Amino acid sequence: MQPTAPMPATNTATTGNGNKYLVPFILVAFLFFLWGMVHNLDGILIPHLKKAFQLSNTESMLIDSAIFTAYFLMAIPAGMILKRWGYKKGIITGLIIAGIGAFLFVPAANTTTYFIFLIALFIVGCGITILETAANPYAAILGNPKTASMRLNLGAAVNGLAVFIAPLLGTRFIFSGIQHSDAELAAMTEVQRASYLSMEVSRVNTTYICIALGFIAVAVMFLLFRLPEAKDTSKTVKLSEFGQVLKHRHLRWAVIAQFFYVGAQVCVTSVFVRMAMKYGGVNEVEAGNKLGYLYGSLFLIGRFLGTILTRYFSSSRLLMLFSIGAALFSVIAITGHGQIVIYSMSIVGFFMSIMFPTIFALGLVDLKEETKAGSSLLVMAIVGGAILPPLMGQIVDWQKDNIKLGFAVPLICFLVILYFSIRGYKPVKEK
Incomplete structure (x- = not known):
């Protein structure tokens, strides 16, 4: 998933210009990259743990649920x-929590316990939720207010790099390239199966230890460097405000569209490797590389091209065109054969690139x-990434x-997103 749109907030930091904001912004940019790496490794982690633990499709999709449930539960906390505590201490807290979660991959692998992997991912998700909630508004205040949108776009670009890099690194360090058929697995002795399971599961250690060290290292840098102090001084959203803001018909549809968008993106990346193989x-290594080289690069191209196209098309029209494209190439992926399936899924990534921020x-x-209440609901809609992938897994298992x-x-x-882009986006407030 891509970074959230800038959250409206007021703060106590003093803005200005000059090099004093360069180091703080570089540190914040690392945050965008780190959570991008975690999310985009899921496309590798899901097929790998499915193979290692011999999971059903539904069970393997619980990896997505573990992370994205954290977004829903941690959004308000x-x-x-x-x-x-302010942005700096909040960011450090999020980094430490995410780092602890990533380190828990080691005992999960050493004990070959899938449930511990899910707990670890949920903890990582809790930390990342704090980071995403803090990073956008903090990046916005690190410099001249007139260039805030530029800094946020740079953060999004750094995050987008992870769409390309994470699958390639995951393929290199997590995938073993060893594939056993069901018959071959059945022919193994218990000792042989246990040895195979242990070998496959342990391959995640190096990658997630590095991610954990990355979280902790950035936390240490936030501690050591003198950074602008800032707090969110805007009023807390009351529960009653959510009911009031939902009277805006277009917001209701935006929440629905965002729910389905996040669910769609997570579904596509979660099954990309297995669809490419099947x-x-x-093989799995080639499929993982294509997730990075093809899907990742097309997603990045779509992100930058979409930014340019906003000069010539309204946001709703651009969203309409991209949702039509995503739907069309989804049909081609479903009905196609051979390499057409791989290229179609990758092109779907291109068309998804502008959907979340739009x-x-x-x-x-x-x-x-009512903007803050509305944006909180849109962030909570990310829970679509926890609900729709297991539903997809159920359908695959059933069939x-x-x-x-x-x-x-x-x-x-x-x-659903297409409907939102045609009619649902139009502002109407009901009495």
Whole structure:
């Protein structure tokens, strides 16, 4: 998933210009990259642990649920942490929590216990939620207010690099390239199966130890460097305000569209490797590399091209065109064969690239003083990434491993987004 749109907040930091904000912004940019790495490794982690633990599709998709449930549960506590402790201490707290979660991959691998992996991922998700909640507004105040959007776009670009880099590193260090058929596994003795399981599961250690050290190292740098102190001094959103802001029809549809977008993106990346192997005729290493080189590069191209196209198209029109493209190539991925399946899924990534920030921005139109409540709801809609992938897994299991039929889930998601881009986005407030 990509970084959240800038959260509206007031703060106590003094803005200005000069090199004094360069180091703080570089540190914040690291945050964008770190959580991007975690999210985009899931496309490698899911097929790997599915193979290692011999999981069903539904069980393997719980990896997504573990991380994205944390977004839903931690969205409000994260805001409370930042309000009480400020951005710097809040960021350090998030980094430490995420680092602890990543380190828990070691005991999970050493004990070959899938449930511990899920707990570890949930803890990482809790830390990342705090980081995402803090990083956007903190980046916005690190310099001249007039260039805040530029800094946020740079952060998004750094995050986008992880879409390309994470699958390649995951393929290099996590995938073993060893594939056993069900018959071969059945022919193994208990000792042989246990040895194979232990070997496969332990391959995640190096990658996630490095990620954990990355979180801790950045936390130490935030401690050591003198950074601008800032707190979110805006008023706390009351529960009653959520009911009031939901009277805006376009916000309701934006929350629905965001729910389905995040679910769609997570579904596509989660099954990319397995679809490429099953229908594209490649092995796991080749499939993982294509997730990085093809899907990742096209996602980045879409992000930058989308920014340029906003000069010529309205946000709603651009979202309409991109959702049509995503739906069309989803159909091609479902009906196609061979390499067409791989290229179609990659092109879907291109069309998904602008959806999250565009839906977010359209949902906040005309909310005025209700903007903070509206943006909180849009962030909580990220829970779509926890709910829809297991649903997709259920369909695939029900249809005897027919992953193409499961791909109908993101297809339906894109049709919902298409409706939002045509009618749902129009601001209407009901009395």
